[in-house]
Each structure stands twice: as C-alpha cells, then as structure tokens.
Amino acid sequence: MTVECLICTAPLPALTAGELRLPCGHVQCESCLQRNFSVSVKTMPFQPVLCCARIDITVFRRLVPSAELAVYREKLSEFLDRAKLYCWDPNCSAFIPNALRSRTASVVVGKCRRCHTKTCMRCRGKFHWGPCAVNPDSAAAARAAASDRARRRALLEEEKFKEYSRARGWKECPLCRRMVEKTEGCNHIQCFCGCHFCYRCGRQPYSTHRGCAM
Known part of the structure; x- marks a missing residue:
C-alpha cells in the first residue's frame, strides 16, 4: 500500500509515510518538507512551516542542516x-x-x-x-x-x-499571500490554505479557469 505526498503527489511506501505523517494526518515527502522549510526561513516577515497547522521543529531535525535549523529556531522564537x-x-x-x-x-x-x-x-x-x-x-x-x-x-x-x-519566478497565493514554487507539473496549484489557482496568471478559483492570456 502506498500513500501520496500532499504536495507533489509522489507515491510513498506505507512505512515511510507513517514516519512522515503530520499531526493533522497529512503526509509530505522529505523533498517537499525540505523545500517548504527553505521557503519558510526566507519569508519576510517570517512565517513558520505550515500544513493544517504549524509543523513542529522536531520534524526537520534529520532533514535540514543544523545551522539552518538554528536560524529557523531563532526566527520562530521571535514569531511566538x-x-x-x-x-x-x-x-x-x-x-x-x-x-x-x-x-x-x-x-x-x-x-x-x-x-x-x-x-x-x-x-x-x-x-x-x-x-x-x-x-x-x-x-x-x-x-x-x-x-x-x-x-x-x-x-x-x-x-x-x-x-x-x-x-x-515564484508566485504569490492570491488568498493567503504565501509564496509558492512550482518545480514541475501543470499550472494548477493547491496552496496550503486550500486555495486553487493558476501558477501562470495567479487567478483563482482554478475550477473556473480556462487558460490565461499571459
């Protein structure tokens, strides 16, 4: 049995998915967690890594270098x-x-x-x-x-x-203003906040999107 990553939909073995399952029940693969962490550290003003709620810093201990983790911990301390x-x-x-x-x-x-x-x-x-x-x-x-x-x-x-x-070339979610990076796939983006928008033109909802003139 496999489970899909919430972000990139990559299939993950059940055992791996169990190790990466977040308290909200969703699963993000290691690559997506690392990418989201990297984006979070650079956000200004700072915003912690989120899924349905803030992802605990312990999740990233084995995924990111200790120096980056220290920077994130300091920014999180100020945020909280x-x-x-x-x-x-x-x-x-x-x-x-x-x-x-x-x-x-x-x-x-x-x-x-x-x-x-x-x-x-x-x-x-x-x-x-x-x-x-x-x-x-x-x-x-x-x-x-x-x-x-x-x-x-x-x-x-x-x-x-x-x-x-x-x-x-990153784009801003039109609903929550979080920055989004697309590395592959189509222009249909589902943000953490639940917003569906077009990565090319930024319009939402994507369900009514019929292409853009950009």
Whole structure:
C-alpha cells in the first residue's frame, strides 16, 4: 500500500509515510518538507512551516542542516514571543530572545546577541541601575520607536524577499499571500490554505479557469 505526498503527489511506501505523517494526518515527502522549510526561513516577515497547522521543529531535525535549523529556531522564537524585546540601539534593533533576558528583584535586562549591548526591559532603553529615569509617556514613546524600527526592518526584509522570489519566478497565493514554487507539473496549484489557482496568471478559483492570456 502506498500513500501520496500532499504536495507533489509522489507515491510513498506505507512505512515511510507513517514516519512522515503530520499531526493533522497529512503526509509530505522529505523533498517537499525540505523545500517548504527553505521557503519558510526566507519569508519576510517570517512565517513558520505550515500544513493544517504549524509543523513542529522536531520534524526537520534529520532533514535540514543544523545551522539552518538554528536560524529557523531563532526566527520562530521571535514569531511566538508575545512580549518581544529588541536592542535599544537604533543601529542594531536586533531581537533579544528569552534565553538572553535576566530577571531579578532589582534588574530586568536583555543582552543583545548581535552587538552585545544591554537593554532595560522596563523602559526599553539603554541598561541602567536603579529606577527608570523616564516617565511613562517617554517609556511608551521609546517602545513605540522600537516597534517602528522593527516594523521598518520587517518591511525592508519583506521587499528583499519579494525581489528574491521574483528572480526565481515564484508566485504569490492570491488568498493567503504565501509564496509558492512550482518545480514541475501543470499550472494548477493547491496552496496550503486550500486555495486553487493558476501558477501562470495567479487567478483563482482554478475550477473556473480556462487558460490565461499571459
């Protein structure tokens, strides 16, 4: 008995399919999982690898190099963090993960992995001893400025990713905006989100598609 890969429809032996079966019940072959992982790492702003839900990082341990897995883990940490902390230095603004944050009775500080400076977790400014020297309005302004820097950085990264995608001929799903790469087969694409569209012209639904003039 064989099972088809959800993405490329390649037949997989039952034993292999069992090892690759995701919690949602779908199966993606190793090549498709590796390709989806590669696309996910490059998405800007970052989007984790998905099927019906986010695919657990443990699935990729034996499929991708450890260096790429470390990059993905860092991006996922920022994506999932509900209290994001960024380096106070406007020339850096790198994300500071929980592992690099220290909380004691008198000090709450995060150390930037990129430039090694420290950021106060209360006022989001340069690390200092004692009470924050700024009033709540100034602290809110500092947080807003840090958020704006992060937003501008994300927009710049997104534009770089779009240029990267266009250079490789990737197409954007018209429903969820996820980038899709077709390596073979016809122009009928089924995205992870369930949208059926034409890879050539981008129109959906494909069921009513009768060719395009491109």
